[in-house]
Amino acid sequence: MNIKSLLPTPAFFKVMKGYTSKQFSTDLMAGIIVGIVAIPLAIAFGIASGVGPTEGLITAIVAGFMISLLGGTKVQIGGPTGAFIVIIYGIIQQHGLTGLMIATIMAGILLIFMGLFKLGSVIKFIPYPVVIGFTGGIALTIFSTQMNDFFGLGIEKVPADFISKWICYAENFTSIEVWSFGVALISLLIIIFMPKISKKVPGSLVAIIVSTLAVWILKNYTSFEGAKAITTIGDLYTLPSGIPAPKAPSLELAEGETIYSLIQTLFPAAFTIAILGAIESLLSAVVADGVVGGKHDSNAELVGQGIANIVTPFFGGIPATGAIARTMANINNGGRTPVAGMVHTVVLVLVLLFMGGLVGLIPMPCLAAVLVMVAYNMSGWRTFVSLAKNPKSDFAVLMTTFVLTVVFDLTIAIEIGLLLAIFLFLRRISESVQIKDFHDEIDPNVETDVASHEEKLHIPSKTEVYEIEGPYFFGVANKFDEIMGHYAETPKVRIIRMRRVPFIDSTGIHNLETLCQQSKKEGIQVVLSGVKPQVHDTLRKAGFFHTLPEEFVCSHINIALEKAREIVGE
Numbered sequence: 107m108n109i110k111s112l113l114p115t116p117a118f119f120k121v122m123k124g125y126t127s128k129q130f131s132t133d134l135m136a137g138i139i140v141g142i143v144a145i146p147l148a149i150a151f152g153i154a155s156g157v158g159p160t161e162g163l164i165t166a167i168v169a170g171f172m173i174s175l176l177g178g179t180k181v182q183i184g185g186p187t188g189a190f191i192v193i194i195y196g197i198i199q200q201h202g203l204t205g206l207m208i209a210t211i212m213a214g215i216l217l218i219f220m221g222l223f224k225l226g227s228v229i230k231f232i233p234y235p236v237v238i239g240f241t242g243g244i245a246l247t248i249f250s251t252q253m254n255d256f257f258g259l260g261i262e263k264v265p266a267d268f269i270s271k272w273i274c275y276a277e278n279f280t281s282i283e284v285w286s287f288g289v290a291l292i293s294l295l296i297i298i299f300m301p302k303i304s305k306k307v308p309g310s311l312v313a314i315i316v317s318t319l320a321v322w323i324l325k326n327y328t329s330f331e332g333a334k335a336i337t338t339i340g341d342l343y344t345l346p347s348g349i350p351a352p353k354a355p356s357l358e359l360a361e362g363e364t365i366y367s368l369i370q371t372l373f374p375a376a377f378t379i380a381i382l383g384a385i386e387s388l389l390s391a392v393v394a395d396g397v398v399g400g401k402h403d404s405n406a407e408l409v410g411q412g413i414a415n416i417v418t419p420f421f422g423g424i425p426a427t428g429a430i431a432r433t434m435a436n437i438n439n440g441g442r443t444p445v446a447g448m449v450h451t452v453v454l455v456l457v458l459l460f461m462g463g464l465v466g467l468i469p470m471p472c473l474a475a476v477l478v479m480v481a482y483n484m485s486g487w488r489t490f491v492s493l494a495k496n497p498k499s500d501f502a503v504l505m506t507t508f509v510l511t512v513v514f515d516l517t518i519a520i521e522i523g524l525l526l527a528i529f530l531f532l533r534r535i536s537e538s539v540q541i542k543d544f545h546d547e548i549d550p551n552v553e554t555d556v557a558s559h560e561e562k563l564h565i566p567s568k569t570e571v572y573e574i575e576g577p578y579f580f581g582v583a584n585k586f587d588e589i590m591g592h593y594a595e596t597p598k599v600r601i602i603r604m605r606r607v608p609f610i611d612s613t614g615i616h617n618l619e620t621l622c623q624q625s626k627k628e629g630i631q632v633v634l635s636g637v638k639p640q641v642h643d644t645l646r647k648a649g650f651f652h653t654l655p656e657e658f659v660c661s662h663i664n665i666a667l668e669k670a671r672e673i674v675g676e
């Protein structure tokens with residue numbers, strides 16, 4: 107087998123065949139603009155995740171380049187995103203940076219397997235209420251993590267869980283630092299109103315430039331003592347010049363802990379990172395396709411995302427995925443190939459190499475304002491309102507996922523949210539399966555598989571006829587019991603029409619076998635009618651015809667009724 111044939115082809119190698127200098131100039135401009143847009147977001151996401159501004163920029167550089175080079179989307183821009191903040195912060199609190207590194211590599215491996223096993227299209231079918239629920243929960247969590255810096259409360263150690271965090275804020279709310287709050291508020295207003303002035307210049311970048319310049323002037327050229335209380339990135343983090351050299355994870359295990367037990371512990375978090383990355387990148391790809399009129403390769407995208415998440419941790423980076431906001435900025439500025447994404451990473455490299463000192467001057471309250479706006483845009487509160495008008499079961503899944511994300515843990519929220527959605531889906535499918543029973547005659551004008559010139563097709567005496575409409579799986583047997591109880595006398599023949607059964611699963615086969623065996627004990631012969639070829643093949647492979655001989659499986663209802671007449675002696 108040719109291994110190369112199993113690997114999906116990245117979009118970069120497809121588009122470069124007819125690449126022109128004109129397209130390069132367009133991609134160059136788009137890449138520069140997106141790189142500028144990505145600067146504040148990469149820094150903010152790195153700090154909010156519990157690592158630092160350098161790690162955020164490194165992630166945007168390394169992962170962004172590899173996602174553009176190896177992904178399945180022409181215009182996707184990769185990097186750190188708000189969706190990962192909660193899960194990254196939790197991993198660091200429990201297992202440190204080494205745990206985060208290992209979990210990210212594991213997530214990358216999972217993403218590669220998802221792509222190789224063609225699961226890209228399956229990820230798209232994760233229920234919408236689940237996606238909106240944990241996205242809204244992440245947004246609220248991000249918002250709650252920024253209150254300390256936004257109001258300048260000066261709390262040294264903010265509690266990790268949501269409820270304790272807000273209790274802590276309430277207890278310290280009287281210690282608001284006015285200057286920090288002023289910087290945050292002005293930054294937020296700039297971000298909100300900048301699109302009304304110019305949509306091409308990102309409001310977050312303008313807010314950072316204005317606030318950084320203002321704070322620097324206040325601290326160095328005025329006598330305002332309050333301005334000195336405003337914390338900057340440089341006060342909290344040391345910014346290196348250049349990209350860190352790759353290094354392997356440090357496997358310093360706790361007493362009694364093994365690598366196997368550590369992997370077991372980190373697997374749920376790695377799985378959550380992989381699912382989040384897959385969902386966000388593929389949603390971004392679908393949105394991008396709708397704008398540029400292209401078509402992405404979802405499996406190549408997952409493989410590219412996986413490789414990026416395996417490589418990035420060795421440079422000190424954090425989990426990355428496709429970013430919808432930066433991807434749309436790329437499209438709106440003319441980016442149409444992965445070259446634009448690569449150019450955006452070059453811009454970030456130049457920032458890291460030559461502007462590290464300026465990055466250190468950025469006020470923390472301004473970054474808090476940037477993340478508050480990110481949280482608002484992620485919240486999707488309008489979608490919450492619209493989904494409240496949908497079926498109650500969908501809204502229940504939405505709210506359950508939302509509450510679990512906020513109060514407990516994102517990993518638990520995704521797992522339980524998906525389980526709830528699956529159970530509700532199965533219940534709806536089960537409810538959609540209909541079982542009809544026929545008395546005395548069948549109307550050939552309605553029953554399209556009837557081959558008869560009679561006005562009505564007569565059902566022999568002591569014969570029951572049932573029809574299943576829908577997939578035959580668990581839950582159907584109970585419906586049979588309910589309907590069969592309607593007959594006063596015990597029949598000799600029980601015909602089950604299966605012309606509208608698209609498939610049957612192992613549970614359905616077991617139920618059908620049980621029905622045949624029970625009917626035989628009662629002296630009733632079961633006859634199947636109109637079994638589709640794929641269902642017939644499934645029954646044969648499962649050995650069902652040892653329970654019910656194949657002579658009692660008829661191609662259509664006329665033959666089944668004739669067989670019933672022979673049995674009852676008409």
